[in-house]
Amino acid sequence: MISHATPRSMRMRRAAVPCALVLTLTACGTADDAAAPQSAGATASTAAASTATAVSPFTSVESRPLDAIVTVQGELQPYRAVDLHARVAGYVREVSVDRGSRVRRGDVLVAMDAPELLQQRSEAEARLAASRQMATRMRAAAATPGAVAPAELEAVEATVEADEARVAALRELASYLTVRAPFDGVIATRHVHPGALVGPNSGSDGVMLRLEDHERLRLVVAVPERYAGGSLLGRESAFRVSAWPGERFSARVTRASGSVDARTRAMLVEMDVAAEGKLAPGMFADVAWSAARRGASLLVPASALVETSTRTYVVKLSGDTAAFVDVERGLVEGDLVEVFGALSPTDTILRRGNEEIAPGSRLRGAP
Numbered sequence: 033m034i035s036h037a038t039p040r041s042m043r044m045r046r047a048a049v050p051c052a053l054v055l056t057l058t059a060c061g062t063a064d065d066a067a068a069p070q071s072a073g074a075t076a077s078t079a080a081a082s083t084a085t086a087v088s089p090f091t092s093v094e095s096r097p098l099d100a101i102v103t104v105q106g107e108l109q110p111y112r113a114v115d116l117h118a119r120v121a122g123y124v125r126e127v128s129v130d131r132g133s134r135v136r137r138g139d140v141l142v143a144m145d146a147p148e149l150l151q152q153r154s155e156a157e158a159r160l161a162a163s164r165q166m167a168t169r170m171r172a173a174a175a176t177p178g179a180v181a182p183a184e185l186e187a188v189e190a191t192v193e194a195d196e197a198r199v200a201a202l203r204e205l206a207s208y209l210t211v212r213a214p215f216d217g218v219i220a221t222r223h224v225h226p227g228a229l230v231g232p233n234s235g236s237d238g239v240m241l242r243l244e245d246h247e248r249l250r251l252v253v254a255v256p257e258r259y260a261g262g263s264l265l266g267r268e269s270a271f272r273v274s275a276w277p278g279e280r281f282s283a284r285v286t287r288a289s290g291s292v293d294a295r296t297r298a299m300l301v302e303m304d305v306a307a308e309g310k311l312a313p314g315m316f317a318d319v320a321w322s323a324a325r326r327g328a329s330l331l332v333p334a335s336a337l338v339e340t341s342t343r344t345y346v347v348k349l350s351g352d353t354a355a356f357v358d359v360e361r362g363l364v365e366g367d368l369v370e371v372f373g374a375l376s377p378t379d380t381i382l383r384r385g386n387e388e389i390a391p392g393s394r395l396r397g398a399p
Contacts, residue, residue, distance in 0.1 A: 095377035098329040106253035110244035119208040121231035122146035142211035153202040160195035254298035338385035
């Protein structure tokens with residue numbers, strides 16, 4: 033049997049639907065309002081936790097005397113070296129040595145010919161002989177009173193002295209035609225052969241030979257400015273050369289320039305080294321240089337340094353927040369680096385610096 037609803041019952045059903053909807057919305061709103069404080073509390077806790085930055089362990093700035101060894105480059109040079117030039121113009125007649133020849137002081141190296149100079153010397157010697165004969169006759173005549181005026185005799189004597197001086201000068205110039213070794217050494221280079229025209233006006237192109245002393249050498253070291261403090265004279269250093277990788281040589285500083293080169297920012301020091309048949313001029317040396325400081329140095333772990341394109345700094349603990357302290361790097365000793373900046377031995381810093389830490393951040397785990 034089919035049931036038919038009356039108009040009255042239908043009106044009551046339509047009114048019940050909005051009421052149910054209202055009740056449902058009211059219940060939902062009550063549930064959301066109850067959950068809202070819990071969500072806000074969780075957000076606040078998360079925000080509070082985010083202000084504390086996770087960091088690596090802390091460490092203290094170390095202060096103690098530093099005696100680090102750094103490697104600097106040096107070069108072995110001859111103890112004595114000279115480029116031999118011709119002191120008078122002439123032609124090379126004979127070269128008695130060649131590259132690598134060992135010579136003794138006074139040995140003849142080059143013989144030259146200068147016909148014009150020799151002719152001038154011969155003429156001066158003849159003129160001197162004539163003036164001496166004239167002076168002899170004048171002295172004999174002056175023995176007779178009134179025969180020779182005193183002024184005439186003085187003039188002849190002056191002529192003899194002038195001729196003697198000219199002959200001496202020309203003989204000295206003629207002696208330069210023979211080039212001798214000024215000291216014991218080795219001929220390093222040879223630039224002339226018989227028949228070459230040489231002279232004092234040839235400049236650097238007029239070098240005939242280069243003579244070097246290879247028995248004793250100079251180890252010239254350019255010490256960077258930051259390592260040039262303290263007393264340098266007498267300081268002993270060990271060095272190695274690539275030609276003898278298994279051997280260790282040593283030398284003491286005997287000379288120091290005392291000034292820092294404006295271009296290289298380094299000070300030149302020299303050490304005297306015996307060649308011992310092993311070392312040779314021109315070799316490069318790796319010198320173990322002692323960079324001792326007069327006072328205590330501040331040391332931090334190398335990992336504590338944060339280096340950017342514009343600055344180098346460490347993260348210092350200030351209370352429980354981060355503070356940046358700009359520093360400059362110094363010597364390196366193992367895992368520690370010497371630093372210069374506004375730090376003290378009582379400061380605490382991050383062992384491992386981090387660019388993501390902002391100044392003023394609270395550091396979680398701060399002591």
